[in-house]
Amino acid sequence: MPTLTLEDIARQTGVSRSTVSRVLNNHPSVREEVRQRVLAAIEASGYQPHAAARTLASKRSFTIGLILPQSVSFFFTDPYYPHLIKGIAQACNQHDYTLALFLVGTREEEEKIFPRISGKGFLDGVLIQSGHHGDQWIIGRMLDIKMPVVVCGRPFRSDNVSYIDVDNIRAAHQAVSHLIRLGRQRIATITGPFASTVGLDRLEGYKKALQERGLPIQENLIVEGDFTEEGGYYAMQRLLPHQPDAVFAASDLMALGAIRAAKEAGLRVPEQIAFVGFDDFPLASSNEIRLTTIRQPVVQFGIQAVELLIDLIEHGHQPPRRVILDTELIIRDTCGAARRQ
Amino acid sequence: MPTLTLEDIARQTGVSRSTVSRVLNNHPSVREEVRQRVLAAIEASGYQPHAAARTLASKRSFTIGLILPQSVSFFFTDPYYPHLIKGIAQACNQHDYTLALFLVGTREEEEKIFPRISGKGFLDGVLIQSGHHGDQWIIGRMLDIKMPVVVCGRPFRSDNVSYIDVDNIRAAHQAVSHLIRLGRQRIATITGPFASTVGLDRLEGYKKALQERGLPIQENLIVEGDFTEEGGYYAMQRLLPHQPDAVFAASDLMALGAIRAAKEAGLRVPEQIAFVGFDDFPLASSNEIRLTTIRQPVVQFGIQAVELLIDLIEHGHQPPRRVILDTELIIRDTCGAARRQ
């Protein structure tokens, strides 16, 4: 394989390098007949442009990075991430971008990886999955070097950066209001980590719903969780002594763990205690337990994140933008509303 | 930012471009004193080499691709993939490689994406997650263009390609032997798809174990599954009329679905029917159902796949190699062995 270049195609076709380049980038000012001839030669020879050469000359790599910082690597096995990645990958394919994945497990890794991410000639822009305190550093660094950035999930300091998120406050509010409407009085919540905006926002929605209906906010009905099944299980054990009659869990996985704890304690779901989760992943519906939950459009979230980023890349520096997606309450069995249907 | 180049560092330090390049690639023949001076200048100026320029000149991108073909995109939300990616990402970070992810949902996407994967100047090598019939095409193409490849999971045609896999036959054999040892007589299996080597290999292990112990192989105790919870559920429903007293499911997710179906049918687990899964993901141990299963070292699998690939990249064309990892039987409650412990 003598490594075909533009030059070769040019020679074969009897045109100049420039013309072949124009055809490749489908520049309008090429005579149709010539274009066809060049295209044919490219096809016949199996020529493929050299990505690095192209990037070097054009300053565009058509590659974007997805950074999953240390704070998420722990949760990475949560079904949320495959869904998110699916959306992101789909959008990248669609728009002819390549996706580079940076999954960092430790802070040292984060710093080690940083030059590759920020280095010139590699990424056109980055998506940062965040919402965690610890990620401010990396977001700040990307902004410093003027790399186009879209943060997935509202970051703690959001004034100068574009981000996309779901309306967590509204979603949680809706879930809890639903429980209140069903007559539940002692509604507890298992939150996400307080070091994350998701955790905080969903808690806020919970509080807001209670307040609106004149129910008291009791600190002992609020337990911080960590988005894992185990975490939900232990959180529920702490909740049990305070006898909640409903629980809003900030993720399906935690809801499942909580239900396990409740059942172990001899409680009947949903008669004695109702549950609402958050995410609506397959395990929520195909399980023995048919979970009432909030559906997040995660795949769509990924797609829109990519499209926002590409827009920032291609249309230069604009003021930061934000996209907020809506969620949907999916009523199944664990909230005890089923008998009404 | 006037885009710092090698040249600038050279001028600042009073050496030549070549010397700076040598320092960057830590070539031995640079005087220590000079090296320090250059390093200091780089540090002070925050200079970062231009990735594309480097790739163009050196013909190395230090980027590898992970291709998840059409056949897996459907299963992508299976916990297997996050674990695999975790291992792969970890090894990439460790070895200073960047990971590009290609998740393709349709055959058209696969063909559309192909030029980016195979194009020169982008990837140094690729990992292909496979084991499915439909992936022969892409594996063949990569081989054609002499791209270093490691296939994750034994491919159907494996004679001329390096791959890594777990010993599925042995693992299934072990699981089924365990059930036989516990006195089960009518052992069924819910397999993976027959279009995949995993599906076939685990089935073979199952058959082998039965044969060895002189038990008959009954076609109606073998149902093809699809690695999903739902699939396991429906497979179990088909199995129920034939009254198995144990089921070996080729994945934990399917085992969970099958157990759900069995319970719905009023069977007690493990007294009336025992289950063994495959994977050992957290849901297997933290669930209400404590699943006996086969533990696969998935993270390790990812790490070794990367290391094998890097070896192929850095040490040229060798004969195809294969790495087979061991699995471990994890005994919990669903096989009914607990009382013996």
Place this chain on the structure above:
DNA sequence: GATAGATTTGGGAGCGCTCTCAAAAATTAT
């Protein structure tokens, strides 16, 4: 049919780095 204007093409100068080769400097041997 000559001229102004638009359209299409080619040449050349980079993009920022690596790498070979030969020159220069430092080291050792005589």
Place this chain on the structure above:
DNA sequence: ATAATTTTTGAGAGCGCTCCCAAATCTATC
């Protein structure tokens, strides 16, 4: 001290592409 080695350095020629600018070709106009 000088010659013979060895180590360290610099110059220059690419790597394969894009993109600006000027030359060539074509079209429309008077």
